[in-house]
Amino acid sequence: MTFDCYNSSDTEVSVTDWRYQNTIKITEYDIQQAISSFPKTRYYGSKRRLLCWIHQAVRELPFTTVLDGFGGTASVSLLFKAMGKHVSFHDALLCNTISAQALLTNELTFINTIDVLSFIDKIRPVQGFISKTFSGMYYTDEENCWLDGAIHAINAINNELERSIYFYCLFQACLKKRPFNLFHRANLNLRLNRNVTRSFGNLTTWEKEFSHLMKESFNDLKLLKYYPTKPAIVLPPGDIAELDIGYDLVYLDPPYVSQSRTGDDYLRRYHFLEGLSTYNEWDKMINLTSSNKSFTTIDYISKWQSKKEFRSLLFDTIKKHKKSIVVLSYISGAYPSEEDIEEFFRSTFRRTYTLKKEFCHALAKDKKVELLFIGWH
Secondary structure (H helix, E strand, O other): OOOOOOOOOOOEEEEEEOOOOEEEEEEHHHHHHHHHHOOOOOOOOOOHHHHHHHHHHHOOOOOOEEEEOOOOOOHHHHHHHHOOOEEEEOOOOHHHHHHHHHHOOOOHHHOOHHHHHHHHHOOOOOOOHHHHHOOOOOOOHHHHHHHHHHHHHHHOOOOHHHHHHHHHHHHHHHHHOOHHHOOOOOOHHHHHOOOOOOOOOOHHHHOOOHHHHHHHHHHHHHOOOOOOOOOOEEOOOOOHHHOOOOOOEEEEOOOOEEOOOOOOOHHHHOHHHHHHHOHHHHHHHEOOOOOOOOEOOOHHHHHHHOHHHHHHHHHHHHHHOOOOEEEEEEEOOEEOOHHHHHHHHHHHOOEEEEEEEEEOOOOOOOOEEEEEEEEEO
């Protein structure tokens, strides 16, 4: 992997190794190596490919504690952890929270690889909620039965970290086997149709078994490199408005709202992963009348995708944390406008600046401009 963010390798910071209370030095080169080891993901809106740029933007800011408020894939939390910061991760979805527990732990090196691979190999298909409810929608009938068996096996594990690791690997496998890596449409036919010419997708990956893809994801986890600084705090999923203040830096990467319309929220895009996370309660949370059998709407998630409410929600959240350094990830062409946000930052903070980077998103035809708004007193 090539990094174009910086070339210097001599800048360093001192942090404490939490295991032995020894002072260790983390250099720019260490950060580059850590970023290159972070697992790839097919999650919508992931900032993984922008981590060098984000690091360059925040590395000189004076902060030790940091809240990753819309944590998503936890890639930005991984960056802050690699920088030696005390990280608190938060997301609205339980599936992302579970994944963060696996990604941000300091205990991965103690997980026995042979035991993990053996566990995955021993998973057996069963008839369950997935095979009864989602036939013909997202995966084949055989795959649905395997998923039912996998959830029964994972939920039988007593150790919370081990469960989180298996769930993380299963979530990533589910994403890899989906056209567009989403669950907003019941479009299994796009994967199974052999008589079409596709401009997207990866048929080879789609046809790999879940067990194989889970093992790939576990291998990615084991390659993670970062110094064993203080363990990250993974907060319970919920409404960001409920979180406490007092962090040195608050990083926000909210969903983006189009200038022209309201789009799908993340619960609709990833309801299937959320269902895997709450398997025993899934039947009570599903909206059986929806075309894709999504979850019943959760207000504090859906309102962040509403053009009517988004601006006030965003600005109120920033105001709440105005005594912290606030870093807002955003994109050009979204609502509210870049100019509107810059004006708000100038009225809220004594010092502000905006960074821009042209960037091409997966499956997008045109390049977008990524924005970072930074404000502090």
